[in-house]
Amino acid sequence: SSGINAEYGGYKGTRDYTVTGKSCQMWNSTHPHDHxxxxxxxxxxxxxxxxxxxxxxxxxxxxxxxxxYCDVPACVWDRDCIVGKGRNYRGTVRQTRGGKNCQNWxxxxxxxxxxxxxxxxxKGIGDHTYCRNPDSQATAWCYTTNLFVRWDxxxxxxxxxxxxxxxxxx
Numbered sequence: 053s054s055g056i057n058a059e060y061g062g063y064k065g066t067r068d069y070t071v072t073g074k075s076c077q078m079w080n081s082t083h084p085h086d087h088x089x090x091x092x093x094x095x096x097x098x099x100x101x102x103x104x105x106x107x108x109x110x111x112x113x114x115x116x117x118x119x120x121y122c123d124v125p126a127c128v129w130d131r132d133c134i135v136g137k138g139r140n141y142r143g144t145v146r147q148t149r150g151g152k153n154c155q156n157w158x159x160x161x162x163x164x165x166x167x168x169x170x171x172x173x174x175k176g177i178g179d180h181t182y183c184r185n186p187d188s189q190a191t192a193w194c195y196t197t198n199l200f201v202r203w204d205x206x207x208x209x210x211x212x213x214x215x216x217x218x219x220x221x222x
Contacts, residue, residue, distance in 0.1 A: 063098065063099065063108040067108070067123075067124055068096045068098065070120035070123075071121050071122065071123045074120060075096070075112065075113045076098060076113070076122075077096060077111040079094075079095060079099070079111075080092045084115040085111045085115075089101045098122030107121055107124065109122055131143045133209045134191060137185055137188060137189065138184075139185050141176070141192045141208065142176050143182065145207075148196060148203075148204035148206055150201075152196040153181070154181040154183060154195065155197050156181050157169065157180065157195075163195045163196070167187075172186045191208070
């Protein structure tokens with residue numbers, strides 16, 4: 053994917069300039085800026101080695117500016133559609149495939165459960181009603197606000213290159 057996920061970690065695209073338009077220095081070069089970040093890639097593409105900064109960045113070819121962030125497009129996969137079983141889905145669908153509203157994950161009403169943010173924040177669980185898949189079910193799901201339907205799968209489309217570009221086109 054050419055985009056980045058919510059954590060900005062694994063960007064592998066070819067953006068080679070910063071937010072202010074400065075060209076990026078080659079990672080395997082120490083000119084004009086000497087560095088020891090362990091990245092020896094033979095490119096000048098924006099990266100975030102070791103997730104050391106908030107998002108992808110690069111050393112610049114401007115001797116007066118050591119480094120700057122890059123404006124990298126956000127990945128829409130696992131935001132607008134589901135990849136695989138949706139374990140990393142972080143979109144905002146909040147209804148089941150049958151049209152039932154989702155219960156807030158922090159609430160135990162009307163359905164008590166054990167999936168609260170304290171133990172499942174890394175799975176996308178929090179103070180919201182969005183569909184998630186914290187336990188590797190077939191796809192994203194949620195508890196419902198309907199007293200007679202404890203939970204159901206959400207009808208989120210699967211990501212395919214035919215139906216979804218990897219990243220925002222804006």
